[in-house]
Amino acid sequence: MGSTPDHLWDLTMSWDDVDMLRLATDLPIVLKGIVRGDDAVEALKHGVSAIIVSNHGGRYMDDACATLDALQEVVKAVGGRCEVYMDGGIRSGPDVVKALCLGAKAVFMGRPILYGLAYKVSAFTAGVRCQR
Numbered sequence: 287m288g289s290t291p292d293h294l295w296d297l298t299m300s301w302d303d304v305d306m307l308r309l310a311t312d313l314p315i316v317l318k319g320i321v322r323g324d325d326a327v328e329a330l331k332h333g334v335s336a337i338i339v340s341n342h343g344g345r346y347m348d349d350a351c352a353t354l355d356a357l358q359e360v361v362k363a364v365g366g367r368c369e370v371y372m373d374g375g376i377r378s379g380p381d382v383v384k385a386l387c388l389g390a391k392a393v394f395m396g397r398p399i400l401y402g403l404a405y406k407v408s409a410f411t412a413g414v415r416c417q418r
Contacts, residue, residue: 301332308333318373321356323363330367337364338394340373354388361389 307315314335320326326337339357353374361370369391376382376395385393 301328304329304332304334316371320360321351321353323359326360326363326370330364334368336369336371336391338371338373339390354384357385357388357390 304315304317315333316336316338317329317334318338318340320329320337320339321341329337337360339353339360341351341353341356353372357370357372364370370389371392371394372385372390373394373396376385376393377397382393382395
């Protein structure tokens, strides 16, 4: 995990925690951070309603796989049994189209929007128009 501060990781988390959530609520559970097909299948076994393929922006793990590569594996593994979303590496409209073509039901993006807002609102609105 490279130079990631230890407090960002809870190594005690397990599938039992997902089971606890499932027992605590009837709401859909969407699990973020799945990047492998076998974990996606395991998530389904534990009652997850949807999966967000995400490497958390690649900020926390030096060797994180690219989300587009992970997306293909996860979509294939779940075989339509749940919706799969993607987060990470999306910088433009064409990036969104690629993810949708590879099986994502929806795509989340943060950095381009936040950069536009940090710069100025007119840049933000121009950026949103570019995504359409």
